[in-house]
Amino acid sequence: MRQVTLEMIFKHPITQRYLRRSGIAHAVNVAEYAYTFAKQADVDPDLATKAGLLHDIGHYNWYRDGEWDFSLYRDNDIHAIKGANRAHKLLIRIGENPKAAKAIALAILLHTDSYLPEGQLHLSPLQRVVALADEADEEPAGHHHYKQIDKGTALARLIALDQLIDQDHRTAAGSA
Numbered sequence: 415m416r417q418v419t420l421e422m423i424f425k426h427p428i429t430q431r432y433l434r435r436s437g438i439a440h441a442v443n444v445a446e447y448a449y450t451f452a453k454q455a456d457v458d459p460d461l462a463t464k465a466g467l468l469h470d471i472g473h474y475n476w477y478r479d480g481e482w483d484f485s486l487y488r489d490n491d492i493h494a495i496k497g498a499n500r501a502h503k504l505l506i507r508i509g510e511n512p513k514a515a516k517a518i519a520l521a522i523l524l525h526t527d528s529y530l531p532e533g534q535l536h537l538s539p540l541q542r543v544v545a546l547a548d549e550a551d552e553e554p555a556g557h558h559h560y561k562q563i564d565k566g567t568a569l570a571r572l573i574a575l576d577q578l579i580d581q582d583h584r585t586a587a588g589s590a
């Protein structure tokens with residue numbers, strides 16, 4: 415059994431507080447895409463789904479007059495940096511293995527290059543899986559951040575992912 419599950423992460427007050435800013439529906443979709451892509455790329459789905467769920471946890475609210483202000487956001491955003499730090503702190507607090515917490519934090523840090531100077535990032539397979547999962551759920555004008563989901567549905571989908579990952583780990587341990 416894993417020490418930390420998606421269910422535990424999702425239920426934590428820090429996740430509940432910050433994940434709503436960028437949308438829980440988007441976070442759950444990205445965790446599911448991350449699972450699929452991780453299996454295709456032979457990456458640990460445990461790390462990929464946790465990074466997928468938490469990848470946007472660093473968002474600030476860039477509201478002006480009740481509307482998200484994209485130019486403010488573009489100029490000032492550091493959500494990947496903030497998110498990597500916030501996710502790492504949360505994961506360590508709830509008992510995640512420090513190596514896993516670091517790998518997840520790095521995947522969050524590098525899931526977008528929108529805040530970085532021009533250039534090419536050389537992503538590890540895990541980091542590429544998380545970036546692709548985020549892209550897979552993106553919609554024009556940031557609409558993916560506004561999609562709605564009720565908390566019970568989000569939790570049920572994350573518990574289903576937890577079960578798949580536990581099964582994968584059991585299979586991997588059995589064949590080792």
Ligand SMILES: [Fe+2]
Nearest residue numbers: 440469470548
């Ligand atoms: Fe995202």
